Amino acid sequence: MLALFSAACLAGFCGALLGVGGGVFIVPVMVLIFHLPIKIAVAASIVSVIATSNAGGSSYVDQRITNLRLAMFLEIATTLGALMGAVLALYLKEWVMLLVFAGMLAYMAWAAFTTRNLDDRRIATDDFARAKPDRLSAYLNLRGDYFDEAAHKEVEYVVTSGPLGTTIAWLAGVASGLLGVGGGVLKVSAMNRYMNVPMKVAVGTSKLMIGVTAAVGAILFFMAGLVHFAVVAPVALGTTAGATLGTLIMNRLHSVSLKWLFAGLMAFLAYGMVAKGLDIRFHLHLPNPL
Amino acid sequence: MAQASLNQTEQNVYADVYRVLLAGMIASSALFAVGLIRALLRPQSIPLTTDWVKQHYHVSTVLHGLAHGDPTTLMMVATVLLILTPVVRVLVSIYAFWVDHDYKYVVVTGIVFLVMVLTVLLSHFGLQ
Numbered sequence: 001m002l003a004l005f006s007a008a009c010l011a012g013f014c015g016a017l018l019g020v021g022g023g024v025f026i027v028p029v030m031v032l033i034f035h036l037p038i039k040i041a042v043a044a045s046i047v048s049v050i051a052t053s054n055a056g057g058s059s060y061v062d063q064r065i066t067n068l069r070l071a072m073f074l075e076i077a078t079t080l081g082a083l084m085g086a087v088l089a090l091y092l093k094e095w096v097m098l099l100v101f102a103g104m105l106a107y108m109a110w111a112a113f114t115t116r117n118l119d120d121r122r123i124a125t126d127d128f129a130r131a132k133p134d135r136l137s138a139y140l141n142l143r144g145d146y147f148d149e150a151a152h153k154e155v156e157y158v159v160t161s162g163p164l165g166t167t168i169a170w171l172a173g174v175a176s177g178l179l180g181v182g183g184g185v186l187k188v189s190a191m192n193r194y195m196n197v198p199m200k201v202a203v204g205t206s207k208l209m210i211g212v213t214a215a216v217g218a219i220l221f222f223m224a225g226l227v228h229f230a231v232v233a234p235v236a237l238g239t240t241a242g243a244t245l246g247t248l249i250m251n252r253l254h255s256v257s258l259k260w261l262f263a264g265l266m267a268f269l270a271y272g273m274v275a276k277g278l279d280i281r282f283h284l285h286l287p288n289p290l
Numbered sequence: 291m292a293q294a295s296l297n298q299t300e301q302n303v304y305a306d307v308y309r310v311l312l313a314g315m316i317a318s319s320a321l322f323a324v325g326l327i328r329a330l331l332r333p334q335s336i337p338l339t340t341d342w343v344k345q346h347y348h349v350s351t352v353l354h355g356l357a358h359g360d361p362t363t364l365m366m367v368a369t370v371l372l373i374l375t376p377v378v379r380v381l382v383s384i385y386a387f388w389v390d391h392d393y394k395y396v397v398v399t400g401i402v403f404l405v406m407v408l409t410v411l412l413s414h415f416g417l418q
Contacts, residue, residue, distance in 0.1 A: 069395060072395060075380075075402045141394075212379070227369060233365040
């Protein structure tokens with residue numbers, strides 16, 4: 001249990017440094033190092049995701065960075081997605097889930113260094129306030145503003161592309177329910193790239209949404225008896241502690257090499273999950289470094 | 291005037307949501323920590339099965355466990371609290387939007403709550 005707690009601390013810490021939840025790291029660690037069944041690992045992860053969302057989400061709400069209306073609206077899509085994903089998780093075979101998880105890790109490893117931050121220029125030119133809202137976003141009054149401490153100014157923005165954003169949010173919900181992750185990477189990039197939401201608002205809003213989304217998956221797994229308390233306790237406490245620490249020092253670290261390191265780590269974990277999945281299904285023994 | 295009341299409205303919802311998140315976080319973390327420490331002091335082997343987990347889903351078991359400070363029960367209550375935090379957050383938001391006469395968002399948030407209710411119903415009646 002202590003070992004699991006330490007591992008969860010580290011996973012939460014790495015997750016926060018990279019701007020993703022701990023789930024991406026802790027599920028493979030539970031499966032590959034602690035040899036837990038992936039469904040129990042996913043269920044424990046989804047509960048710990050709620051914990052980190054509460055912790056991280058509350059501070060963004062307190063600073064008024066979160067766009068509550070946008071969060072509530074997109075939550076319809078994410079919770080429906082999470083429900084479908086979690087139901088799917090109950091019925092999928094162990095090896096299929098391992099391969100799907102590996103696929104997501106591989107995608108994230110690729111995405112880790114293709115993300116670029118164009119926010120600074122757009123904030124300086126008030127670009128965010130000038131976009132045209134679509135009918136849905138206008139009807140729901142999805143605009144907002146927040147005070148950007150780095151730019152020392154009030155940033156106004158208009159939300160666009162409601163339907164596209166909703167679709168991606170639904171997909172993030174499916175990933176969350178199926179794989180026990182927050183799906184923050186998908187949601188943040190959807191809001192920032194397509195919906196004209198400044199990065200900080202996207203991160204804060206995503207963090208808040210993750211809690212409600214994960215709760216849907218957690219309820220389903222809990223009723224199915226997959227939420228194992230002896231696993232959840234160290235994982236939830238550990239990821240929260242690690243994520244809090246990681247967030248504290250994240251602002252001081254901004255090196256490209258860090259992203260390379262994490263992308264490598266994720267590719268490595270993806271390989272481990274594929275190896276385990278093939279071993280279970282086809283008794284195929286790929287060399288396993290762990 | 292309209293702008294002023296809108297800002298007031300938003301302040302209320304933000305403050306309520308913040309309080310719910312903070313309370314849920316502190317309560318569940320504290321229980322997890324106590325449960326974890328007690329479990330480490332009294333190590334026992336625990337089977338990794340859903341049946342073992344489900345045998346704790348009885349009111350009498352929970353009450354008995356709480357009375358004796360049983361680590362598993364403490365961790366279970368912490369888990370339930372944690373899962374309920376976002377649910378309570380949604381309910382509080384519905385109430386806050388209602389008080390502020392923002393009925394469009396009462397509906398939006400109400401739909402989110404309905405999905406959660408649907409999840410409970412599905413897992414109780416529909417699955418397995």
